[in-house]
Amino acid sequence: MNMATTNTTAPLRAWVDSIGFIAPGLPDWPAACAVLRGEQAWLSAPGILPAPGLLPPAERRRASRVVKLALALGLEAATHAEADPATLATVFASSGADGHNCHALCEQLAGGDRQISPTRFHNSVHNAAAGYWGIATHAMQPCQVLCAFDASFGAGLLDGLAQVVSDCVPVLLIAYDSEYPQPLHAKRDTPDCGGVAMLLSPAPTAHSLAAIKLDPTDTAADRLSDAGLEGLRTAIPALRSLPLLKHLACGSAGTVVLDYLPPMQLRIDVQPC
Amino acid sequence: MPRARNPGLNRGRASALRPSAKIRAFPVPGQDVTPLLLSSFTATTCLGRGLDATCEALRHGQSGLQPCAFETVQLPTWLGEVGAIDDERLPGHLAHYDCRNNRLARIGLETDGFAGRVHEAIARYGSNRVGIFVGTSTAGILQTELAYRRRDPLSGALPADFDYRRTHNSFSPAEFTRDYFALKGMAMAISTACSSSAKVFAAAARQIALGTIDAAVIGGVDSLCLTTLYGFASLQLTSTQPCRPYDAGRDGISIGEAAAFALLERADEAVAGDILLQGCGESSDAYHMSSPHPEGLGARLAMTAALRSAALDADDIGYINLHGTATPANDAAEGKAVAALFGKRVPCSSTKGATGHTLGAAGAVEAVVCALALQQGWLPGSPGTRQPDPKIPIQYLVDTRPAELRHALSNSFGFGGSNCSLIFGVVR
Numbered sequence: 131m132n133m134a135t136t137n138t139t140a141p142l143r144a145w146v147d148s149i150g151f152i153a154p155g156l157p158d159w160p161a162a163c164a165v166l167r168g169e170q171a172w173l174s175a176p177g178i179l180p181a182p183g184l185l186p187p188a189e190r191r192r193a194s195r196v197v198k199l200a201l202a203l204g205l206e207a208a209t210h211a212e213a214d215p216a217t218l219a220t221v222f223a224s225s226g227a228d229g230h231n232c233h234a235l236c237e238q239l240a241g242g243d244r245q246i247s248p249t250r251f252h253n254s255v256h257n258a259a260a261g262y263w264g265i266a267t268h269a270m271q272p273c274q275v276l277c278a279f280d281a282s283f284g285a286g287l288l289d290g291l292a293q294v295v296s297d298c299v300p301v302l303l304i305a306y307d308s309e310y311p312q313p314l315h316a317k318r319d320t321p322d323c324g325g326v327a328m329l330l331s332p333a334p335t336a337h338s339l340a341a342i343k344l345d346p347t348d349t350a351a352d353r354l355s356d357a358g359l360e361g362l363r364t365a366i367p368a369l370r371s372l373p374l375l376k377h378l379a380c381g382s383a384g385t386v387v388l389d390y391l392p393p394m395q396l397r398i399d400v401q402p403c
Numbered sequence: 404m405p406r407a408r409n410p411g412l413n414r415g416r417a418s419a420l421r422p423s424a425k426i427r428a429f430p431v432p433g434q435d436v437t438p439l440l441l442s443s444f445t446a447t448t449c450l451g452r453g454l455d456a457t458c459e460a461l462r463h464g465q466s467g468l469q470p471c472a473f474e475t476v477q478l479p480t481w482l483g484e485v486g487a488i489d490d491e492r493l494p495g496h497l498a499h500y501d502c503r504n505n506r507l508a509r510i511g512l513e514t515d516g517f518a519g520r521v522h523e524a525i526a527r528y529g530s531n532r533v534g535i536f537v538g539t540s541t542a543g544i545l546q547t548e549l550a551y552r553r554r555d556p557l558s559g560a561l562p563a564d565f566d567y568r569r570t571h572n573s574f575s576p577a578e579f580t581r582d583y584f585a586l587k588g589m590a591m592a593i594s595t596a597c598s599s600s601a602k603v604f605a606a607a608a609r610q611i612a613l614g615t616i617d618a619a620v621i622g623g624v625d626s627l628c629l630t631t632l633y634g635f636a637s638l639q640l641t642s643t644q645p646c647r648p649y650d651a652g653r654d655g656i657s658i659g660e661a662a663a664f665a666l667l668e669r670a671d672e673a674v675a676g677d678i679l680l681q682g683c684g685e686s687s688d689a690y691h692m693s694s695p696h697p698e699g700l701g702a703r704l705a706m707t708a709a710l711r712s713a714a715l716d717a718d719d720i721g722y723i724n725l726h727g728t729a730t731p732a733n734d735a736a737e738g739k740a741v742a743a744l745f746g747k748r749v750p751c752s753s754t755k756g757a758t759g760h761t762l763g764a765a766g767a768v769e770a771v772v773c774a775l776a777l778q779q780g781w782l783p784g785s786p787g788t789r790q791p792d793p794k795i796p797i798q799y800l801v802d803t804r805p806a807e808l809r810h811a812l813s814n815s816f817g818f819g820g821s822n823c824s825l826i827f828g829v830v831r
Binding site: 141142189225226227232235236237239240244245246247248250251252253254255256257258260261262264265267268269270271272273274275276277278279281282285288289292293295296312313314316317318346391393394 | 531540544547548550551552554558559560561565566567568572577578581587588589590591592593594595596602606609610612613614615629630633634635637638685686687688689690691692693700701817818819820821
């Protein structure tokens with residue numbers, strides 16, 4: 131089966147204006163760029179999550195790791211592009227919600243006292259990070275929240291690009307994943323927090339890094355030659371984006387294939403600005 | 404198959420907040436507002452399995468709510484529980500998906516001949532050209548709650564038979580549906596709490612408009628679990644009585660469960676009586692995690708955006724299926740937004756007194772309610788509501804009544820301030 135379209139005018143396309151990035155050993159996009167370009171070696175280290183300074187004090191106290199992660203990613207991308215987050219439509223894509231909160235709820239509900247805390251409950255929704263993003267940035271634009279397990283980045287990119295093209299507006303894609311504690315960790319072994327944010331624009335801007343267009347394909351995904359980075363790509367679903375990010379970091383043109391949902395993969399053509 | 408030049412539906416956005424005009428760098432499809440066809444649809448709720456049972460109950464003002472007798476839950480509340488879900492057994496090749504939520508999904512798919520219509524669409528378009536968009540808030544988390552009661556007493560490990568990916572994960576009902584139909588293309592779950600399965604309509608419409616897929620199986624599946632029952636109780640949002648949407652004395656929700664699906668395609672061959680998706684509007688409250696904006700600002704933006712997307716005016720709408728959860732705050736906020744846009748002219752009701760609040764499935768269930776109202780010429784009343792709140796100046800329908808209408812609007816709002824309004828029409 132060949133799912134690649136013969137249509138050369140792929141409908142899903144946009145300009146990438148900026149990136150936000152957090153992964154183990156890579157605290158932000160400049161740090162990731164240096165490693166993706168081969169200027170520095172990747173060294174394993176726990177992911178660092180900045181405090182969510184934009185949130186009001188009550189929400190800041192309640193902000194979990196996954197909320198800190200998503201907010202930091204989105205704000206880094208908005209800052210690099212000098213974009214006002216309040217004006218941006220958003221797509222949040224995550225393979226799971228707040229694993230620690232989920233564990234605490236399930237543990238309590240399995241015990242004798244089932245009177246769970248209201249904050250734990252509202253933090254349990256898959257769109258908790260998106261909700262805190264709205265409170266922090268005052269963005270009233272459409273906010274999508276997706277999940278496709280290991281294919282969540284691809285799902286986010288598909289919907290984000292569709293919004294950019296359909297509505298002719300910039301869309302901030304925030305793809306992120308976090309870890310579960312035991313005993314769920316044994317069933318879902320995402321090792322740490324990590325993710326990527328991309329500001330996708332319908333037209334080139336002064337900040338645009340590259341134009342991208344997306345076609346379906348059934349070709350195997352690109353791998354990274356650096357074993358450490360390849361480990362991140364396969365361990366954290368949002369980092370299935372790394373082959374694309376390598377082109378963006380290097381400013382190189384080319385075509386990459388990203389993992390999505392077998393047998394459908396995403397072929398992305400990258401043309402630097 | 405040749406494609407229409409502009410086959411899509413343009414989604415509305417919050418105009419007051421719209422960024423200034425942009426230079427178009429390439430042609431933008433979807434600028435013409437072209438409706439999409441709901442070529443098949445179905446709903447299973449506590450009212451029964453399928454459209455006939457749903458119609459029968461709604462036309463007679465019946466409620467499916469019963470005092471809570473779910474699992475080991477001990478709460479003074481009423482539930483919209485779907486009967487005999489756990490008698491279902493998934494077929495062998497899908498057995499690893501087995502959990503209450505996917506059993507309910509399968510019931511939904513196999514009701515009203517829906518799966519057959521999907522198979523026909525797959526034969527027509529190909530297995531990589533039919534997308535899957537399923538909304539859910541908790542998917543099969545009940546399976547995890549139950550697994551936590553069976554942890555190894557020494558190691559704390561979860562039981563070996565527990566499959567996180569195919570039961571608990573938010574993607575599981577979408578992945579189940581994709582595997583059920585042996586599809587090979589695009590799929591995603593949307594999980595924005597109680598707006599989830601309204602937003603699937605918008606996401607699928609975008610992709611069909613752009614021609615990346617030819618059809619989409621869209622829907623919502625959410626099933627009862629301890630997290631939501633004890634969670635809403637902890638927020639003091641559950642009523643001890645059957646819920647009373649928009650009643651002066653309303654005091655909370657009744658939680659329900661449901662599976663509702665639709666098959667969305669281009670409307671090139673629509674005939675009289677067919678139901679069309681005509682507009683979608685999405686917005687965010689940016690206000691609070693579990694309380695709506697008190698003035699209903701986000702709700703108003705979503706409805707305004709849906710009207711613009713459908714190229715319709717408020718006067719074109721003949722019925723509004725309200726989100727209407729029956730909490731004091733939700734109905735007051737939504738009522739302000741509806742009153743501001745529609746005044747008392749448009750008949751409105753919430754059908755959650757009949758079905759309960761089916762959370763992530765509510766958007767799809769209520770889309771089906773709108774489709775039935777449009778096709779059959781009646782407006783559903785509001786079982787449970789006795790005295791509509793005089794402080795909410797809208798035309799609230801307590802009793803079902805006949806009415807011919809062309810367009811209906813459905814509201815769905817969720818935790819985290821996620822809002823989605825949909826507009827449906829009937830081909831005359």
